[in-house]
Amino acid sequence: xxxxxxxxxxxxxxxxxxxxxxxxxxxxxxxxxxxxxxxxxxxxxxxxxxxxxxxxxxxxxxxxxxxxxxxxxxxxxxxxxxxxxxxxxxxxxxxxxxxxxxxxxxxxxxxxxxxxxxxxxxxxxxxxxxxxxxxxxxxxxxxxxxxxxxxxxxxxxxxxxxxxxxxxxxx
Amino acid sequence: xxxxxxxxxxxxxxxxxxxxxxxxxxxxxxxxxxxxxxxxxxxxxxxxxxxxxxxxxxxxxxxxxxxxxxxxxxxxxxxxxxxxxxxxxxxxxxxxxxxxxxxxxxxxxxxxxxxxxxxxxxxxxxxxxxxxxxxxxxxxxxxxxxxxxxxxxxxxxxxxxxxxxxxxxxxxxxxxxxxxxxxxxxxxxxxxxxxxxxxxxxxxxxxxxxxxxxxxxxxxxxxxxxxxxxxxxxxxxxxxxxxxxxxxxxxxxxxxxxxxxxxxxxxxxxxxxxxxxxxxxxxxxxxxxxxxxxxxxxxxxxxxxxxxxxxxxxxxxxxxxxxxxxxxxxxxxxxxxxxxxxxxxxxxxxxxx
Numbered sequence: 001x002x003x004x005x006x007x008x009x010x011x012x013x014x015x016x017x018x019x020x021x022x023x024x025x026x027x028x029x030x031x032x033x034x035x036x037x038x039x040x041x042x043x044x045x046x047x048x049x050x051x052x053x054x055x056x057x058x059x060x061x062x063x064x065x066x067x068x069x070x071x072x073x074x075x076x077x078x079x080x081x082x083x084x085x086x087x088x089x090x091x092x093x094x095x096x097x098x099x100x101x102x103x104x105x106x107x108x109x110x111x112x113x114x115x116x117x118x119x120x121x122x123x124x125x126x127x128x129x130x131x132x133x134x135x136x137x138x139x140x141x142x143x144x145x146x147x148x149x150x151x152x153x154x155x156x157x158x159x160x161x162x163x164x165x166x167x168x169x170x171x
Numbered sequence: 172x173x174x175x176x177x178x179x180x181x182x183x184x185x186x187x188x189x190x191x192x193x194x195x196x197x198x199x200x201x202x203x204x205x206x207x208x209x210x211x212x213x214x215x216x217x218x219x220x221x222x223x224x225x226x227x228x229x230x231x232x233x234x235x236x237x238x239x240x241x242x243x244x245x246x247x248x249x250x251x252x253x254x255x256x257x258x259x260x261x262x263x264x265x266x267x268x269x270x271x272x273x274x275x276x277x278x279x280x281x282x283x284x285x286x287x288x289x290x291x292x293x294x295x296x297x298x299x300x301x302x303x304x305x306x307x308x309x310x311x312x313x314x315x316x317x318x319x320x321x322x323x324x325x326x327x328x329x330x331x332x333x334x335x336x337x338x339x340x341x342x343x344x345x346x347x348x349x350x351x352x353x354x355x356x357x358x359x360x361x362x363x364x365x366x367x368x369x370x371x372x373x374x375x376x377x378x379x380x381x382x383x384x385x386x387x388x389x390x391x392x393x394x395x396x397x398x399x400x401x402x403x404x405x406x407x408x409x410x411x412x413x414x415x416x417x418x419x420x421x422x423x424x425x426x427x428x429x430x431x432x433x434x435x436x437x438x439x440x441x442x443x444x445x446x447x448x449x450x451x452x453x454x455x456x457x458x459x460x461x462x463x464x465x466x467x468x469x470x471x472x473x474x475x476x477x478x479x480x481x482x483x484x485x486x487x488x489x490x491x492x493x494x495x496x497x498x499x500x501x502x503x504x505x506x507x508x509x510x511x512x513x514x515x516x517x518x519x520x521x522x523x524x
Contacts, residue, residue, distance in 0.1 A: 050292065051294055066308070
């Protein structure tokens, strides 16, 4: 039953992810991205990571993708401007990713962060949210702080960008 | 197999009953809003259909049902049909985690069953926030697919507004979550048992009254109600994102707006005003009757907030767009963040019982 659910989610994710780049209409691309986000959230639910599932939808589907749609509708991008010649980069990246995937699947032992291990390492008594909070503020405190710092820098950068006009007019 | 079947049947019945109650409440609200507005403006409100106009919702419903369904030329047909559904479904789906009565567990044919909440998931409030944010898609797509300037402008305004105020909704409830120590709506309600001084609006060490004000302002903005109804400002944009909609598709947007109002009132009740708990425990009545008084108090509180929505509509003028953005980001956001800092500090210094 679990495997069936997993393959449903995985199949839809692969399908919609390829539709995002294959569809001509940017609005349809954004919507298939939305469907994909929901199925990724579904995968999290099957792994008993409900907190991550909800955050996935709030952050990606609720905020980021709405902004994408916003930009797509406002810009009304013309077709010839949308397609650039990126074949060399595309082929290079594709081959690298394919090689990585093949290496991983033929290595015999499964990936380290497999399903069984993650289910064991999170204690069943503590809820998912509490578990994430505890791990985030103890084991992974340093990466967490680094990520916060990067976000802070990005925020300051955004403020500076919007203040640009004011600074120029003063000088 | 039989157990799964019984569980499914019970849950479906529950969903059906709650959907029915919500849609019925929407019908009541349409009349109530016009009546309340009328009384506040020294008018009678609708009086023609039935005694004192109480059959007005039926007439409105029939009218919408039989109206011609027009799809404008040049509209994107698929998106145009999809948008009303995308805005109604998230509004209704949030009711799945609202506990409107005591946290009882019955056993029917060996199946555990909670009669007063459809699903007690441990991330209840996040679930509601997640689907509230999906509601924006219906509005944006409805505005874009109509192929009309007014609709598009309304849709874009609403997108910006929803993203800005969603943040404040999320941040203003963090204080409550800190004090309750849980994301589950049932457990948040349980944490406020015993009397009105335990409700998070009043509770020590730090009353969440400020957070509640931020929450309710942002909630009004999220439901696109006056004074934050810029997406459908009739004096500027005809009717905003649903200018081109008619018949049942229009009714869907309408239902979504009112269902969202009810949902937001339910969330405010659960988070800040103790859910189904009575203000004094003796008003709760004997143990066996808790469910009657529980549902009664829950309904009273929810209707109070719904009245607040009408009251605001009768009182306040619409904000300008730049005022809306400045207010959201420069006033509400710092207040909400400050509330989190103070609440977490005090909750750490004076841990509850």
